[in-house]
Amino acid sequence: MLESLAISIVNAVPVLSGVPLWTITLLIMVVVAAIVLTFAMVYSGLATYVERKVAGDIQARVGPNRVGPVGLLQFLADGIKLLLKEDIIPAKADRFLFVLAPYLVFVGSFAAFVVVPFGVGLIASDLNIGIYYVMAITSLVVVGVMLAGWSSNNKWALLGGMRAAAQIVSYEIPVGMALLPAVLIAGSLSLQDIVRSQGGLFGIFGWNLFHNPFTFFSFFLYYVAALAETNRTPFDIPEAESELVSGYHVEYSGIRFAFFFLAEYGDMFIVSALAAACFLGGWHVPFLDAEALPAAWGNLFSLGVFLTKTLGLVLVMMWIRWTLPRLRVDQLMRMAWKYLVPLTFFNLLGVSLWLLLFHGKGIPQMMASFIG
Amino acid sequence: MKSHAEALPTQEMLINMGPQHPSTHGVLRVILRTDGEVVVNAKPDVGYLHRALEKIGERVTYAQYMPFTDRLDYLASMNCNAAWAWTVEKLAGIEVPERAEYIRVIVCELNRISSHLIAFGSFTADMGAFTPFLYAIRERERINDLFEDICGNRLTYNYVRIGGVSADLPDRFLEKTKEFLDYFEPKVPEYNKLISYNKIFVHRLANVAVATPEDAVGYGLTGPNLRGSGVPFDLRKNEPYSVYPKFDFDVCVGTGERGTLGDCFDRYMVRINEMKESVKILRQAIAQIPEGPVMAKVPRMFKPPVGEVYFRAENPRGETGIYLISDGTVNPYRLKIRAPSFVTMNIFEKITKGLMIADVVAVIGSFDIILPEIDR
Amino acid sequence: MEPKEIFEKIQARFGEAAVELQEEGFRPAFLVVSPEKVREIGRFLRDDPAMKFDSLMCLSGVDYPDRFAVAYHLHSLAIGHQIGVKAYLPKESPSLPSVDDVWPAANFQEREAFDLFGIVFEGSWDLRRILLPEDWEGHPLRKDYKYPESYHGIKI
Numbered sequence: 035m036l037e038s039l040a041i042s043i044v045n046a047v048p049v050l051s052g053v054p055l056w057t058i059t060l061l062i063m064v065v066v067a068a069i070v071l072t073f074a075m076v077y078s079g080l081a082t083y084v085e086r087k088v089a090g091d092i093q094a095r096v097g098p099n100r101v102g103p104v105g106l107l108q109f110l111a112d113g114i115k116l117l118l119k120e121d122i123i124p125a126k127a128d129r130f131l132f133v134l135a136p137y138l139v140f141v142g143s144f145a146a147f148v149v150v151p152f153g154v155g156l157i158a159s160d161l162n163i164g165i166y167y168v169m170a171i172t173s174l175v176v177v178g179v180m181l182a183g184w185s186s187n188n189k190w191a192l193l194g195g196m197r198a199a200a201q202i203v204s205y206e207i208p209v210g211m212a213l214l215p216a217v218l219i220a221g222s223l224s225l226q227d228i229v230r231s232q233g234g235l236f237g238i239f240g241w242n243l244f245h246n247p248f249t250f251f252s253f254f255l256y257y258v259a260a261l262a263e264t265n266r267t268p269f270d271i272p273e274a275e276s277e278l279v280s281g282y283h284v285e286y287s288g289i290r291f292a293f294f295f296l297a298e299y300g301d302m303f304i305v306s307a308l309a310a311a312c313f314l315g316g317w318h319v320p321f322l323d324a325e326a327l328p329a330a331w332g333n334l335f336s337l338g339v340f341l342t343k344t345l346g347l348v349l350v351m352m353w354i355r356w357t358l359p360r361l362r363v364d365q366l367m368r369m370a371w372k373y374l375v376p377l378t379f380f381n382l383l384g385v386s387l388w389l390l391l392f393h394g395k396g397i398p399q400m401m402a403s404f405i406g
Numbered sequence: 407m408k409s410h411a412e413a414l415p416t417q418e419m420l421i422n423m424g425p426q427h428p429s430t431h432g433v434l435r436v437i438l439r440t441d442g443e444v445v446v447n448a449k450p451d452v453g454y455l456h457r458a459l460e461k462i463g464e465r466v467t468y469a470q471y472m473p474f475t476d477r478l479d480y481l482a483s484m485n486c487n488a489a490w491a492w493t494v495e496k497l498a499g500i501e502v503p504e505r506a507e508y509i510r511v512i513v514c515e516l517n518r519i520s521s522h523l524i525a526f527g528s529f530t531a532d533m534g535a536f537t538p539f540l541y542a543i544r545e546r547e548r549i550n551d552l553f554e555d556i557c558g559n560r561l562t563y564n565y566v567r568i569g570g571v572s573a574d575l576p577d578r579f580l581e582k583t584k585e586f587l588d589y590f591e592p593k594v595p596e597y598n599k600l601i602s603y604n605k606i607f608v609h610r611l612a613n614v615a616v617a618t619p620e621d622a623v624g625y626g627l628t629g630p631n632l633r634g635s636g637v638p639f640d641l642r643k644n645e646p647y648s649v650y651p652k653f654d655f656d657v658c659v660g661t662g663e664r665g666t667l668g669d670c671f672d673r674y675m676v677r678i679n680e681m682k683e684s685v686k687i688l689r690q691a692i693a694q695i696p697e698g699p700v701m702a703k704v705p706r707m708f709k710p711p712v713g714e715v716y717f718r719a720e721n722p723r724g725e726t727g728i729y730l731i732s733d734g735t736v737n738p739y740r741l742k743i744r745a746p747s748f749v750t751m752n753i754f755e756k757i758t759k760g761l762m763i764a765d766v767v768a769v770i771g772s773f774d775i776i777l778p779e780i781d782r
Numbered sequence: 783m784e785p786k787e788i789f790e791k792i793q794a795r796f797g798e799a800a801v802e803l804q805e806e807g808f809r810p811a812f813l814v815v816s817p818e819k820v821r822e823i824g825r826f827l828r829d830d831p832a833m834k835f836d837s838l839m840c841l842s843g844v845d846y847p848d849r850f851a852v853a854y855h856l857h858s859l860a861i862g863h864q865i866g867v868k869a870y871l872p873k874e875s876p877s878l879p880s881v882d883d884v885w886p887a888a889n890f891q892e893r894e895a896f897d898l899f900g901i902v903f904e905g906s907w908d909l910r911r912i913l914l915p916e917d918w919e920g921h922p923l924r925k926d927y928k929y930p931e932s933y934h935g936i937k938i
Contacts, residue, residue, distance in 0.1 A: 089536075092537055093536070093537050093540035093541070094540060094541065094544055095540060189419060189421045189422075190421070193421075193443075193763070267534055268534065270534070271764070356537050357535070357537065358534075358604065358606055359530065359534040359604065359606050359607045359610065360533060360534025360606070361610075362609075362762060362764045362765070363443060363762065363764065364443070364762065365610075452912060452913065453913040453915070456913040456914065458922065460898075460923060461922060461923055496809065623836055623837055623859060624885060624886045625886045626837070626838060626839075626885070626886075626887025637859065639859055645862075711807065712807060713807030713808060714807070714808045714809070714853075715808075715809045716809065716810060716839070716840065716855050716864075716866070718839065725839070727839055727840050729842050729853065729855065740842075740844050740845070742840065742844075744839065744840040744842075744855075744891075748890060748891075748894075749887050749890065749891065751890060752886060752887050752889050752890050756886075782913075
């Protein structure tokens with residue numbers, strides 16, 4: 035697809051015909067990646083602001099309101115402050131790993147943005163192994179967290195890093211298992227295909243959420259496991275501020291700390307985007323067929339719908355954080371292995387049997403075929 | 407499988423839960439030896455806030471010592487002030503006017519509510535629920551406003567004097583207090599709905615750090631910690647002082663409702679229920695308070711008779727006892743403050759054996775210790 | 783029980799160890815006992831069914847003009863009475879048996895008395911300085927304590 039785009043650009047601008055095609059393709063890829071990265075960074079910055087405002091609302095106070103109109107530019111002020119901070123590396127810390135860890139976490143989180151289906155034609159790279167790629171690349175976060183815990187030369191950081199590694203690795207299984215029903219229904223790992231498979235039926239009834247009871251259950255299992263993946267309360271023991279004094283990022287300051295933070299919000303977006311794409315119908319606009327609309331309108335509406343769903347789920351994550359207390363580490367592990375893993379396995383079994391028995395049709399589709 | 411795990415060589419980790427830590431309620435250092443996440447030994451190390459209050463007491467006069475008792479337990483400042491005043495009055499046999507005693511009880515109970523609010527707020531914040539802390543602070547702000555009306559201060563009040571209180575209640579104070587009580591009374595059921603019976607919260611606290619009644623008595627636990635273990639002993643009921651016999655209230659005892667009797671959850675619930683009882687006492691006190699003077703005649707250079715006295719008051723954190731030895735001069739001869747948190751720390755090493763690191767934080771919060779009291 | 787009855791019981795059981803009863807001007811009354819027998823007397827007071835002093839309210843060191851003392855304030859949760867026990871100690875190397883196996887609450891308070899007065903509690907399971915740093919010299923609450931000029935090079 036990029037190649038055809040590159041060819042069309044060369045045809046439009048004859049002066050570029052001297053340049054080999056692969057440079058143009060590469061340039062387009064870089065531009066697309068830059069756009070996605072910019073979106074991700076701006077989103078992360080604004081997410082910190084929204085989190086503080088939501089926290090303020092829940093806690094009967096105001097939140098940031100000084101910098102910019104209603105405090106909107108707070109994240110810029112924070113970013114600039116963090117950039118200007120002194121670069122402190124602990125004396126006996128492992129320098130190379132200490133510097134490397136935030137970048138690994140950052141890459142692990144933001145590299146997943148390229149397969150997020152923002153709209154009808156708005157996806158940076160429609161890999162045919164979409165979900166598999168996301169699961170693999172977000173595992174880099176574990177490596178980064180463990181390196182951060184180890185290289186800080188600090189027992190609290192080490193404890194936090196170990197806990198984080200155990201937690202993220204344990205919850206990868208329920209997350210993967212809970213996403214598989216959507217894959218089974220669509221018959222493809224590509225995220226655009228999964229979203230397209232939820233089309234028709236006035237939008238909301240085509241959602242995978244209502245396809246059959248097992249996928250309904252699956253959505254909630256996925257959401258809970260994803261909360262644990264992203265180290266959010268009630269599963270935030272790796273960075274439990276009041277127990278481990280910030281856990282694995284206790285020795286980090288300045289822009290390195292900012293990377294951990296931004297990566298957390300990036301992760302939140304990714305898991306919410308996956309939930310929206312796999313279960314909540316993705317970019318399908320209600321009552322309209324987005325693919326049939328003219329390109330600009332279709333993209334715009336679908337982008338709007340998708341962002342609404344994703345950011346709504348992110349808001350729910352923030353809401354949960356400020357409401358619930360924290361689980362202890364052994365309770366957390368027990369929940370993963372004794373409850374979520376068996377439940378997601380049975381769920382998967384249930385979806386497979388359903389699809390076998392009903393030839394891939396969901397409840398709304400069967401009802402539609404009865405009525406119409 | 408088990409023998410394979412035992413054959414793996416592991417090392418104990420020595421972690422310092424240092425003087426600077428968000429959850430140790432002050433400058434408390436806990437030296438943890440852990441085997442992974444399980445605590446093998448947790449030794450508290452106190453003394454970072456030692457200000458030699460007892461030595462200072464031997465240099466200043468009785469009236470001059472009142473501001474020092476403020477800093478003893480700054481969250482229950484009125485209670486500490488009043489304990490000192492009652493001790494000296496017991497020694498010298500001073501008769502305090504009834505209105506002054508009622509005022510003392512009113513401010514002590516208000517301070518008890520505000521101290522329990524902080525205990526509740528910081529405990530839930532340690533558990534990871536950040537929001538109830540701000541709700542507690544919001545309620546406490548209103549109490550601070552009431553205290554500001556009375557004596558001008560919001561934290562260390564220095565309001566009670568030997569022989570009475572320093573000034574009478576300002577205008578409309580009793581109405582404002584009643585408004586506050588009407589505002590506050592529905593809040594406690596709200597907290598229970600929001601956090602107290604939340605499944606995650608209960609799971610964190612139930613069956614953690616159980617203090618049996620025998621242990622509680624032997625190790626010197628007092629106040630809500632003792633009552634959380636099921637022992638129905640409240641100084642305001644069992645050895646009443648001041649005008650407490652005139653009030654009708656219940657003693658809140660732990661019942662083991664969500665776990666074993668004497669676990670962290672019981673101690674937490676005792677404090678929540680005590681806030682409700684304080685509201686009851688306050689309502690009765692406001693209704694019954696008589697008119698009259700608020701200060702007895704105490705000479706400027708006050709010289710009590712020679713003797714030794716021990717008096718104890720029911721503070722929000724336990725039983726604050728003051729052992730006062732007077733030799734007839736204007737300065738006390740020996741002044742020993744039996745601070746509840748200090749004696750409570752005796753049980754810390756025993757009760758944290760086998761817990762996880764996260765539970766150590768729960769234990770510190772559930773015993774509601776405060777460092778200035780421990781270190782004096 | 784009245785302090786006089788308690789004193790007579792102690793006298794009947796321990797004879798010479800019960801030295802005197804201080805009642806006038808002392809609230810609660812004090813049973814002055816000899817320091818060597820403090821642990822046995824404490825155990826007797828705790829276990830005797832008529833007295834049952836199961837709660838140690840307060841343990842303090844005192845620096846009188848001519849001698850030291852350790853004052854114990856006891857309370858019975860079951861019966862409700864209070865009593866004080868005092869043991870006088872000489873000024874040079876004051877020491878007496880520890881009661882932390884009778885009342886575990888005594889441990890921190892004994893450490894405090896050791897730290898601030900220098901009174902040694904024999905048989906205590908853990909006797910170290912508690913409020914002051916481990917390498918502090920001197921016992922501050924003694925009346926003849928001289929304030930040091932500096933600590934580890936820091937002028938104080």
